[in-house]
Amino acid sequence: MPYSFTQIEKDKTRVIGFVFLFLIAFYFGVFWLIALLVKNFVLYEYTSPGRSGPLFLLNFHDSLIIFALAILVGYVHWTCTVSGLVGKISGVLKAEPLNPGDHYHQRLQNIINEVSVATGGKKIEGMVIPTTAMNAFALTDFKGRAIIGVTEGLLARLTRPQLEAVVGHEAAHIVAGDCLATTVTTSIFALYGGLLKGLERIFSETRSSRDKGGVMALLLCIYILLWVTRGMSQLVRMFISRQREYRADAVAVRLTRDPLSLAEALYAIDCRWRGAGLAAEELESIFIVNPAYSALDEKTSLFADMFSTHPPVKERLNVLLEMAHADMENLIQSAGDKNSQPRSPVPQPDAAQPAAQWMVHRNGLWEGPFDLARLLTIEGMRPETWVQRVGTTDMKMAYEDPEIIKAINKKTGSYHCPKCAISLTTVIYEGVEVLECSFCRGVLVAEKDATRIIIREEVGFSEEVTRLAARIVEQKKIWQWGKDAIKRDPGALLTCPRCEAHKGKMIPMFYTAAYHVEIDKCLYCGSIWFDKNELEVLQCLIEHQTEQK
Amino acid sequence: MTVLWIILGLALLVLIWAVAIFNTLVQLRENVKNGWSQIDVQLKRRHDLIPNLVEIAKGYMGHEKSTLENVIKARQQAINADNIKDRQAAENFLTGTLRSLFAVSENYPNLKADTQMRQLHEEIVSTENKITFARQYYNDEVNRLNTTVQSFPDTIIASAFHFEKREFFELEDTSEKTAPAVKF
Structure with missing residues (x-):
């Protein structure tokens, strides 16, 4: 072929x-x-x-x-x-371009580049949908622009070879040419599903006002037309063969030579939430597995063959397992082993190396001891201030101490901790760059990155975090309106480190109503300040919740 | 007269057929060329990454000078090799030295923890995968070209216009898909 x-x-x-x-x-x-x-x-x-x-x-x-x-x-x-089809659809899906600073995104980009080499050099863009769901899609338009998109959930939970297999499957759709047909076919009616929903809302909102009769009649006409198109989009699915998924699976195996990883990935996707209820539900044909669970998909009758867009997952697994010379039991076991990899240990910067402490000579007195981060923020601290390392006897001027000079040079970050006022350092947590205060261990996270961090499961939790999470679960089982409201003291609001220039304030709130973890969120830039352990506790709570489901 | 027309018609058919085969052969040859340039790009990328790798590793593993020097030497050989045979040998040797470098680096936990090293590791894994894929694509295309060139009747056109069989590019199999690498 x-x-x-x-x-x-x-x-x-x-x-x-x-x-x-x-x-x-x-x-x-x-x-x-x-x-x-x-x-x-x-x-x-x-x-x-x-x-x-x-x-x-x-x-x-x-x-x-x-x-x-x-x-x-x-x-x-x-x-x-x-016209501009790919852009429109990725807009409907709320897909975002990859962020090169994010380790997970970088890995996806690398994998896409690798698979692109396997196809002989087809240029493919990568995108992510920020959701916990597990799915992947491919798009192409007449201009040859090709996109492979993956959800954050998939990105966080699959191993590298599994992700490679999924990207291979999507690339197979693109190079085999059926992706263009699918993209056009599904979007010709389904793209207007969003418009339909919008009109529905206008329709219900203006129902009360009587003088808008003419407009309403027109709207009703469009409304009916759109309902018809929605029906049409069901009918149009006849043009999309179920067989294309088998074929793409086969080509993916040909590209990556790794049927077992693809089977594992499909199995992992099938076990979790695939994205039912997302805006993209009507565009199901572009996904690797139908986001909405449909009983029709799992059948093999002629009727199912005609109207369903995806073959039964079980059948796909059987074909792949035969290629890999493995059976279902092997698969379940190996998928279980690989996808529950040991977490990397909780980072403990202080425990490994006791931080050096300094005494500082200020206003005629020796003060301290301070650690490095604190030292740099002391008022009146100058390069020629006398300092002395705790445990030694020689006094130096600050600029003579190599460690202090190094720290001063490194202190490029212009953001300051809203609580301790010392400058924040960039740290990588769960593959995302966050700003951390080295004194109080609070972190500043951009709003989008917070979702990503919560989805990812690379770093383990310390005992303290699990204990705190358990206590929150025990204490407040039910959300009580009014009783649980946060008291806001206007004087005590934190200033957002990113919006310091215009004194942007952070408002205390619960991250979500379901989990009583109080965070501070800037209303201007959306950055979130998590105090020590708050982020981890939130992660722990949400993860616990999804496991129970 | 009729006979002449029939002969002319047949000659035209043969010509069309010959042109079709010729075009297919040209297409195949271009694909092989494209495949080869892909391999070339990826191997060059690999050679570019190695100095960085050695530079970072140097800071942590001072006692392993010979291992590091071997890698540098192998890289130089790979860069200098010009024909396919030499290149294959040199690249295989380089893979071997890289493998031993990574094996040795197991003993240096600080090296493994280095953020730069982790980044570089991802880059190297990615490049190794790309080399595998590029080679796979190239060999598939060479296979198609060779089959076409040797099968009758295409072989008549092929030999008339000097379309020749190409050599496969064999590299040591990086059996696990994760390249000659260790787990970080």
């Missing part, structure tokens, strides 16, 4: 042509019906006053005009959908 992209890009898939014809046929049908109704009931009295019954059909001339109109509208619909 040829899979070199240069050859495949040449032969346009016939499916797309069929979909275009289907679209025109659909508009022709709709317009014809409307014209029939109009001619019979509205124009009846003008056109033929002598007729006895209202039922008469359209003549050839009318049909021709309607046909021309259908082609025109169909063409406009088509071009509107197809």
Whole structure:
């Protein structure tokens, strides 16, 4: 089977042509019906006053005009959908480009580049959807822009070879050419599902006002039309063969030569939440596994073959396992082993190396001892201030001590801890860059990164964290409105380190109503300040919750 | 007269057929070339990463001078090799030295904990995978070219226009997909 992209890009898939014809046929049908109704009931009295019954059909001339109109509208619909298609869909999915500073994203980018080499050099972009769900998708448009997207949940939970296999599967859709057909086919109607929901809202909001009758009638028309298109998008699924998933699995194995990892990945995806209820549900065909659980998918009847977009996961696993010469038991065991890897130990910077302490000579007195981070923030601290290391007898000026000079040079971060006022240092936690205060161990996290950190499970929890989490679970089983509200003292609000310039304040709140972990969130930039252990406790709580489910 | 037309028609058919085969062969040859340049890019990337690796490792493993020197030497050989055979040998040797470097680095926990090292490790794993994939693609394309060139009747056109069989590029199998690497 040829899979070199240069050859495949040449032969346009016939499916797309069929979909275009289907679209025109659909508009022709709709317009014809409307014209029939109009001619019979509205124009009846003008056109033929002598007729006895209202039922008469359209003549050839009318049909021709309607046909021309259908082609025109169909063409406009088509071009509107197809232009910038990839951007539109990734917008609906709320997918974001990769952040090169994030270790997990970097790994995904590397994997995509690797698989791209395996296909002979097809350029593929990477994207992530910030959700805990487990799924992956591929998109291409007529301009040849190709995207492989992965959810954060998948990124955090799969091992490297498994992720490679999933990316291989998606790349297979792209190079085999069926991705373009699927992208166009699903989006031709489903893309307007979002519009439908928007209209539904407007419709219900303006129901009360009477003077908007005309607008309402128009809206109702569009509303009905969109309901029809939604039905159409179900029908259009007939064009999408279930077999394409088997084929993509096979090509993925050909690219990565690793059937077992793909089987493990599919199994891991199947065991968890795949993303039902997300905005993308209507675009199911572009995903590796149908986000919504559908009983139809698991069947093998002719009807299921026609209307379902994904083959039964079990069948896919069987095919892959046969390639890998393994059976279901092996798979469950190996997936269990690999996906519950030991956590890396809780980082304990202080325990490993007792921090050096200094005495400082200030205002004629020896003060201290201070640790390095604290030392640099002392008022009146200058390069020529006298300092003395605790446990030694020689006094030095601050600039003579290599460790202090190193720390001063490193102190490039212009952000300061809202509680201790010492400068924050950049640390990597769960693959994300966060700003940490080396004194109080609080961390400042960007809003998006907070979601990512919570999803990821690389670092283990200390005993203290698990104990705190358990206590929160015990104490407050039910959220009580009013009783649990946080008392806000305007004087005690923290200043956001990122918004120091314009004195942006952080508001204390619960991270989510379900977990009573109090955090401080800046209303300007969305940065969140977690005090020591708060972030870990939150992670621990949410993880515990998902495991129980 | 009719006979002449028939002969002319047949000649035209043969010509069309020959052109079709010729074009397929050109396509295959271009794919092989593309595959080769991919390998080239990835091997170069590997050579570029090695000095960084050695530089970082130096700071932690002072006693392992010979291992580090071997890696540098192997890299130099790989860069200087020009034909496919030499290159294969040199790259295999380089893989071997890298493997022993990583094996030795097991004894240096500080090296493993180094953030730069972890980043570099991901880069090296990625590059090794890319080399594997590029080689795989190249060999698949070479396989298709060789099959076409040797099968009848394509072989007539191939030999007339000097389309030749290509050599496979064999590298030592980095059996586990994670390259000659250790777990960090």
